[in-house]
Amino acid sequence: MTKEFDRAVFESTLTKRFFYVPSFSIYGGVAGLYDYGPIGSVLQQNLINIWRKHFVIEEDMLEMDGAIITPSEVLKTSGHVEKFTDYMCRDVKTNEVFRADHLVEGILEMRIEESKLAKQAASGEGAGAEKAKKGGKGKVPKGAVVLSEEVEKKYEEILAQIDNFNGDQLGEIIKEYEIRNPATNNEVTEPVAFNLMFDSSIGPTGNLKGYLRPETAQAQFVNFQRLYEFNNKKMPFASAMVGKSFRNEISPRAGLLRVREFTMAEIEHYVDPLKKDHPKYEEVKEIHLNFLPAEVQESGSSTTVSMSIGEAVEKKIVNNQTLGYFLGRIYLFLAKIGIDETRLRFRQHMSNEMAHYATDCWDAEIKSSYGWVECVGCADRSAYDLTAHSRRTGVNLCAQEELEIPIVYDALVCVFNKRLFGPKFKQNAKKIQEALEALPQEQLAEIKKELDSAGKCSASLGLPEPVEITSDLLTIEMQNFKKSVREYTPNVIEPSFGIGRILYSLLEHSYYTRPDDASRTVFAFNPQISPIKCLVLPLLTGPAFSASLNHITKTLRSAGVAARIDDASSASIGRRYARNDELGIPFAITIDQLTVSENLVTLRERDSCQQIRANVDTIINIVIDIVNGKSSWEDVLKSHPTLSSDS
Numbered sequence: 294m295t296k297e298f299d300r301a302v303f304e305s306t307l308t309k310r311f312f313y314v315p316s317f318s319i320y321g322g323v324a325g326l327y328d329y330g331p332i333g334s335v336l337q338q339n340l341i342n343i344w345r346k347h348f349v350i351e352e353d354m355l356e357m358d359g360a361i362i363t364p365s366e367v368l369k370t371s372g373h374v375e376k377f378t379d380y381m382c383r384d385v386k387t388n389e390v391f392r393a394d395h396l397v398e399g400i401l402e403m404r405i406e407e408s409k410l411a412k413q414a415a416s417g418e419g420a421g422a423e424k425a426k427k428g429g430k431g432k433v434p435k436g437a438v439v440l441s442e443e444v445e446k447k448y449e450e451i452l453a454q455i456d457n458f459n460g461d462q463l464g465e466i467i468k469e470y471e472i473r474n475p476a477t478n479n480e481v482t483e484p485v486a487f488n489l490m491f492d493s494s495i496g497p498t499g500n501l502k503g504y505l506r507p508e509t510a511q512a513q514f515v516n517f518q519r520l521y522e523f524n525n526k527k528m529p530f531a532s533a534m535v536g537k538s539f540r541n542e543i544s545p546r547a548g549l550l551r552v553r554e555f556t557m558a559e560i561e562h563y564v565d566p567l568k569k570d571h572p573k574y575e576e577v578k579e580i581h582l583n584f585l586p587a588e589v590q591e592s593g594s595s596t597t598v599s600m601s602i603g604e605a606v607e608k609k610i611v612n613n614q615t616l617g618y619f620l621g622r623i624y625l626f627l628a629k630i631g632i633d634e635t636r637l638r639f640r641q642h643m644s645n646e647m648a649h650y651a652t653d654c655w656d657a658e659i660k661s662s663y664g665w666v667e668c669v670g671c672a673d674r675s676a677y678d679l680t681a682h683s684r685r686t687g688v689n690l691c692a693q694e695e696l697e698i699p700i701v702y703d704a705l706v707c708v709f710n711k712r713l714f715g716p717k718f719k720q721n722a723k724k725i726q727e728a729l730e731a732l733p734q735e736q737l738a739e740i741k742k743e744l745d746s747a748g749k750c751s752a753s754l755g756l757p758e759p760v761e762i763t764s765d766l767l768t769i770e771m772q773n774f775k776k777s778v779r780e781y782t783p784n785v786i787e788p789s790f791g792i793g794r795i796l797y798s799l800l801e802h803s804y805y806t807r808p809d810d811a812s813r814t815v816f817a818f819n820p821q822i823s824p825i826k827c828l829v830l831p832l833l834t835g836p837a838f839s840a841s842l843n844h845i846t847k848t849l850r851s852a853g854v855a856a857r858i859d860d861a862s863s864a865s866i867g868r869r870y871a872r873n874d875e876l877g878i879p880f881a882i883t884i885d886q887l888t889v890s891e892n893l894v895t896l897r898e899r900d901s902c903q904q905i906r907a908n909v910d911t912i913i914n915i916v917i918d919i920v921n922g923k924s925s926w927e928d929v930l931k932s933h934p935t936l937s938s939d940s
């Protein structure tokens with residue numbers, strides 16, 4: 294594997310081989326928009342297919358597809374119009390914009406790094422000393438300040454809590470630590486809130502305001518009743534959706550990790566707030582994860598602790614079983630697609646950081662050359678969204694539970710004298726009646742007391758004026774009730790996957806250069822996720838070779854196994870292997886003289902460069918079986934001796 298990751302070389306490979314590129318680049322491009330080429334788009338599709346199998350099918354979820362353009366009323370109700378913001382500041386002279394927390398983070402990290410190099414240069418030891426000697430790229434920057442232990446500790450504490458600060462706090466940090474635009478050294482303005490949604494208007498009049506959705510979740514919530522009915526009113530259950538979301542990011546500078554248009558895969562798991570256990574919890578309980586709890590971060594540290602999910606739930610570090618269950622399933626999914634488990638951690642949100650709708654939230658963060666980045670958010674959104682949409686629309690978004698033992702109870706109820714009540718309040722009668730019926734028991738008890746003692750009372754019912762009620766219009770009586778159905782608003786546990794971020798992390802984790810030749814880059818995609826599964830290489834030309842080539846590719850392709858032919862006879866076989874290793878193709882079948890004479894081909898595995906030789910159809914079946922997860926290269930080696938390695 295490569296010793297030092299060189300992002301510039303890595304990114305140039307991705308662009309050169311058209312994995313993905315900035316959109317509209319022949320027009321100069323727009324930050325935060327990307328087009329995926331033949332490898333990137335199929336890699337994304339395979340990732341989604343594995344996600345679908347792992348979650349939607351294995352967990353029996355209800356997948357749906359919703360509209361992207363969303364009326365503003367929906368997003369006002371969900372809180373996005375008011376609160377879906379990040380803090381932005383500007384260079385006071387050039388007007389360059391920054392996301393305030395990212396600016397602070399970048400500068401403090403840079404100061405710590407420079408101080409470390411400067412200390413090493415001064416002591417004549419370590420990388421800093423080497424760099425100082427060599428000069429050039431990566432040398433100790435001029436003017437690098439050696440930080441005192443105290444200042445460095447303070448910086449570390451700020452960094453550990455960077456997601457927890459509001460705009461005012463970020464403004465204070467910017468002032469106190471003299472954070473400036475690193476390119477110009479100019480001061481920056483106070484942070485201001487910037488809403489990340491792209492707005493638009495729906496229809497020609499311009500009267501109906503809309504937004505491009507910033508998440509897929511709302512389309513699922515507004516359809517809750519239909520989903521619940523589709524599920525035969527059984528709880529708990531989950532809906533799921535894969536689709537594009539849009540966020541007008543302030544300053545997208547980290548490739549696919551922060552873009553303005555991206556694919557999300559979101560699960561909304563609806564659960565009874567009183568029963569947040571999960572039927573399949575036992576299956577994940579023993580899995581150990583690297584946890585970074587809020588408490589640890591708030592103490593200024595970012596040291597993770599490895600613990601079983603069972604222990605984390607028992608100790609209440611993770612709020613409930615369902616949340617723990619999904620953390621386990623997220624881990625299994627990421628491991629399955631090829632994410633390096635040593636570069637995966639689960640970080641809990643700190644109190645201020647939590648989204649406006651969440652009560653507990655964990656992010657699956659993956660480490661890449663950009664540091665630790667949230668790739669999956671797993672939030673307990675409580676009953677926030679369903680309650681808000683139900684209040685706004687008057688549509689009941691509740692679940693019902695048949696009670697085995699009915700609840701019997703006494704309650705105060707309003708009994709109206711309709712003959713007098715209507716004529717007395719005229720057009721306001723219905724409104725007043727409804728307001729009285731909606732009053733909590735304590736208030737009804739107070740009104741009853743006054744009516745019983747004074748025969749009248751003045752009630753403030755949330756209407757413009759208090760209402761004078763007399764005992765001839767209304768009596769409040771204690772009645773006995775029997776309830777055999779319990780109605781409740783489900784809580785929602787939401788695992789939310791950013792497909793582009795996972796894909797980018799997977800690219801970095803899969804990338805390496807051959808130990809004997811750093812110019813030969815390889816993507817070690819596993820056979821399930823790899824966009825192209827098999828390379829077919831004819832070493833010679835002619836009708837006999839073409840017939841074998843056609844047979845192999847046709848059989849593979851009709852079995853759903855993507856095969857690529859590289860028949861450029863001008864290139865050596867080594868060259869052809871190398872340029873296809875760069876596309877991450879796990880297997881290569883080579884057709885040579887022995888294919889024509891004895892119907893034999895060789896099969897090469899990408900990472901080990903080991904080869905076996907066997908009959909054409911045997912080899913084709915080996916590839917199909919591995920791609921379908923029915924066997925592995927290791928299994929194959931048990932029954933087939935390897936030829937000498939090609940590399």
Ligand SMILES: Nc1ncnc2c1ncn2[C@@H]1O[C@H](COP(=O)(O)OP(=O)(O)OP(=O)(O)O)[C@@H](O)[C@H]1O
Binds near residue numbers: 557669
């Ligand atoms: N601008 C973006 N570009 C790519 N993926 C994104 C972006 N914003 C969010 N995501 C993905 O969507 C998932 C769920 O979104 P969520 O609202 O939890 O992100 P977020 O907390 O706003 O992310 P961040 O704090 O990094 O901006 C994230 O885990 C991430 O994978």
